[in-house]
Amino acid sequence: MLKKILEVLSPxxxxxxxxxxxxxxxxxxxxxxxxxxxxxxxxxxxDENMLASIRKQAASTDPLYVNFTSGSTGVPKGCCxxxxxxx
Numbered sequence: 001m002l003k004k005i006l007e008v009l010s011p012x013x014x015x016x017x018x019x020x021x022x023x024x025x026x027x028x029x030x031x032x033x034x035x036x037x038x039x040x041x042x043x044x045x046x047d048e049n050m051l052a053s054i055r056k057q058a059a060s061t062d063p064l065y066v067n068f069t070s071g072s073t074g075v076p077k078g079c080c081x082x083x084x085x086x087x
Contacts, residue, residue, distance in 0.1 A: 001071050002027055008078060009066060058083050 006014075006028070014034045016024050024034050040046065066078040 001076050004071070005068050005076050005078070008076075 062083045063080045068076045068078045
């Protein structure tokens with residue numbers, strides 16, 4: 001099901017926590033750009049200037065995240081939450 005979700009989204013980056021990182025790496029392969037959230041927090045790699053630039057360019061209709069169902073029909077269905085919800 002994860003591969004079907006990624007086909008729909010075509011993400012540039014995937015955020016994972018440490019618990020699911022290895023499973024994601026196994027399923028997605030060595031070329032997937034997977035970042036552990038804990039690494040971001042621990043290393044303090046948050047670039048405030050870059051985030052400010054991204055926020056200025058963001059449109060209220062940009063997707064923020066997508067929640068997917070379990071795919072009981074065999075095809076996962078997503079519900080998108082938009083950037084404007086957080087402003």
